[in-house]
Amino acid sequence: MSNSFIIDARYLDPDHEAKSPQDVQGEIDEPIWLHVNVADDGAAEQLAKAAPYMDSAMIEALCAADTRPHVEDFGKEYLIILRGMNMNPEAEPDDMVSLRIWSDGKHVISAERRPVMAVRKLIDKLKASDKPVTASEVVVSLAVEIIGNMAGPIGKLLDDIDELEIAALEGKPGDLRSHLNSLRETVLFIRRYLVPMKQAISQLQGLAQDWLGDKATRRLRHAGDHLARHIEDLDAAREQLQFQHEEMLAAISDKLNRNMYTLSIVAAIFLPLGFLTGLLGINVGGMPGADDATAFWWVAGGCAAIAICQLLYFRRGGWF
Known part of the structure; x- marks a missing residue:
């Protein structure tokens, strides 16, 4: 099995010591978290070997090329699809990356096709703290990290919109109309994924009471509030850009x-x-x-x- 397939693996049981990803893979009875890369061909076969406790339908869902944020409840198993900002070097944040999470309450499998910085941050935090975590804590922490990473790019986007409006009012030279259209496209693209993300987090909160516990429910509610504010900011930004667009058309007229x-x-x-x-x-x-x-x-x-x-x-x- 390719070493690049399993990005990180760790036991979720405090009685186990940390092992390499190759040592952890394939453990059926032990509570573990595997984070894998499913971008390459043959990822489904590798995932089936690494996690034999998963059925083929869940493996296919984790390896799907195109996904939208949502949560599916299969009784004792849960499939969670989230979207996060692309924080990779030289990448545009609005080119949002997908994170797929499967859990049966004991095991957690998270999959990516492109690097998700929120996962890397959580891995680093777990390594630094060296504290045991449960499957539910991993799932909630992944959702919280993804939403938390949105604040910076969305804040920069709002600043760019304000700067564009100031430049238009001051009559500064430049292709303001092209810049405005680019910002409108970015706002619409991000919002396109954040609205179903909000619905997915709401669904996850509904499962949290029985599956994740009160602490996780509070964390999700707090993260959901942040996500709702991001959507409100994007709605306000869209209206601001529409007003600027009308002002530019009026000026041209x-x-x-x-x-x-x-x-x-x-x-x-x-x-x-x-x-x-x-x-x-x-x-x-x-x-x-x-x-x-x-x-x-x-x-x-x-x-x-x-x-x-x-x-x-x-x-x-x-x-x-």
């Missing part, structure tokens, strides 16, 4: 109207001048001034006088 207004004034000025020059330009006999060397200057002066009279008229009428 105003600019276009001003340009059209200017063109209308110019066209109004040159309309009679164009008529006059067109009339004098027809190639027929009897045109006045055809043999007069000063006729051009009389016509040019007349056109200038007409233009000046029109400008004075428009100015007096408040056109500009």
